[in-house]
Amino acid sequence: MIVLDLMGIIGTVAFALAGALTGIKKKLDVFGVIMLAITTATGGGILRDLLIGNSPPFALRDPTFVLISIVTALASCFVYHQITRFNYFILICDAIGLGAFTAGGANMAIMQDHNTLFIMIVLGVTTGVGGGVLRDLFVQEIPFVFRKEIYAVAAIVGAACFYYTQSALPEPVPMYSCFVVTVVIRVLSIVYDLNLPVV
C-alpha cells in the first residue's frame, strides 16, 4: 500500500496545484484559491463517501489531505509565474493522481462489499474526476471531463481492469494494475493529443 499512499500524496499535490492555478487565473482572493485547491484535491473522495454512506467523509476525519492542499495552494501563490513553465510536469503529476485516486475509489467498493463491475467503475471514476468537476462548477466552466481528451475514460478502463484481474491475481496486484493502466492511458492521450470525437 505504501507505494499507492505515496502516489496519493503526489496526486493530492497535483490536484491541489491544478485547483490553485485555476483560482489564481480566475482572480479569486487567497481564501478562494485555497478553497479551490482543497475542493479539487478532496472533492472526489467526499462525493464517493457520500454515495456509499461513509460519514463523515474520510477527508474530514483525517485532515492530512486538506493540510497538504493548503500548503500547496499557498506555495503556488508565491511561485505562480515560475510554475506555469512546468505545465507538462503538472499534467503528468495529475495523471498519477488520477490513477491513485481511481484505484483507491475502486478499492473502496471492494472494502464495502460492493464489488460489482458497475459500482467499482462508478466509485473509481467519481473519486478520480469528482474534485475536478466541482472545481470547474465553482469557477463557472463546463467540467473538462465532459469536453476534453481521454480523462474519465482512462479511469473507467483502469477500474474495469481492477475488476477483471481481481479473481486471477493476488492482492494487491489488481489495484496496482488499475493504477498503472489509468496512468498509462492518460499519459498516452496527453503525449499523442488523443481526443474523443464530438458529434
Add this chain to the structure above:
Amino acid sequence: MIVLDLMGIIGTVAFALAGALTGIKKKLDVFGVIMLAITTATGGGILRDLLIGNSPPFALRDPTFVLISIVTALASCFVYHQITRFNYFILICDAIGLGAFTAGGANMAIMQDHNTLFIMIVLGVTTGVGGGVLRDLFVQEIPFVFRKEIYAVAAIVGAACFYYTQSALPEPVPMYSCFVVTVVIRVLSIVYDLNLPVV
C-alpha cells in the same frame, strides 16, 4: 406497479434524450454526451437517496437505468438531425418521466416512514426535477425549473395529491393519481404555453 415501471422507463429514455441533446448542442465529446444523459436520467433519484440516507443510491445498485441512458445517448448521437423534428413528442415523454419520477420519489417517502406532506413533496420534486437541475449546472445554464413554465409546480401538486388521497383511497391509486395529476398539469402547461409570473 408494472404500469409505473413502464412509465419510469419511458421517463428515463426521455430524460436521457434531453440530456444527450443538450450535450450535443453544447459540443461535448461523446463521453460528455453520455455522462450528461446519465446525469439527467439518474441525478434526481441519486439526490433523493442522498437526502434520505439510502446508500448506495438505487441507481448504483441496479445499473439498468444507467444502461438505458447510455443506449439512448448513443442512439441520439446517430439520429441527432432527425430527432429535433420530434420536439413536441419528446416534451410529452419528458412529462411522463416527470410524473413517474415524482410518484416514485413521493412513494419512497412513505416506504421510509416519512409520510408527511412536506417530505413527500420534497422527495417527489427532488426525484422529478433533480436530474435536470444537475444537467443545467453542468452545462452552465441557470436551471430551467427556476426560469420556465410550470414544471416543478406540477410535481408539487402531484405529490400533494398523493398525500391527500392516501387515507381515502386504496393502494396503489394514490400513487397513480400523483402520476396522472403531474403529467396532466405539465402537458396542459406545454399545450397552452402557461408560465409563472416574473417579478
Add this chain to the structure above:
Amino acid sequence: MIVLDLMGIIGTVAFALAGALTGIKKKLDVFGVIMLAITTATGGGILRDLLIGNSPPFALRDPTFVLISIVTALASCFVYHQITRFNYFILICDAIGLGAFTAGGANMAIMQDHNTLFIMIVLGVTTGVGGGVLRDLFVQEIPFVFRKEIYAVAAIVGAACFYYTQSALPEPVPMYSCFVVTVVIRVLSIVYDLNLPVV
C-alpha cells in the same frame, strides 16, 4: 439556546431575503425566486447534514425554516423596490445569520462526538456559507465566498474560538463566543471594507 434560536430565525430571514433578491435580479419566475430563497436559507444545513450522515436533513424533518423562507421570498417580491434601500441593514442581518449558522454547525460537531478543531471548522463553515455557495452556483456566478471580503474567514475564526474556549468556559458560553466573534469580524469587514488579497 433561546437567544441563538432567535438569531437563527433572523439569519434564515436574512439569507432567504438575499436569495430572493438574487432571484428577482436574475429574472427568475416566482417559483424560482422562492426556490432560491429556500436554497440559500437551508442549503448550508442540508450540506452539513449530508456530510455527517444526518438523514433526512434537519431542514426536511422540521419545515419551519422552509416556511419562513417561502414567506420571506413572497414578501420580498412585493416590496422589492423599497427593500433595496435597506442594503446595509440586510448585510447586518446576513452577518447575524452567518454567526448563528456557524455556531449551530460547529455545535453539531460536538453533539455528534466529532469535536476536533478541524471538523468543528468544516461543519461551522459549511453550515454558514453552504447556502450562499449553492445560490451562486444556481444563478451561474462564482460563489462570492471565493471572491469577496472576509466572510468564510469570519466563520473559521468563530468556529476556532468555539473549540478553544470549550474546555475553559462553561456551556453555552463557547457557542455564544463563536456567534459573537463571527458576527463582529464580519461586521467590521463590512464597515471598514476589508478584503483578502488577490494574487
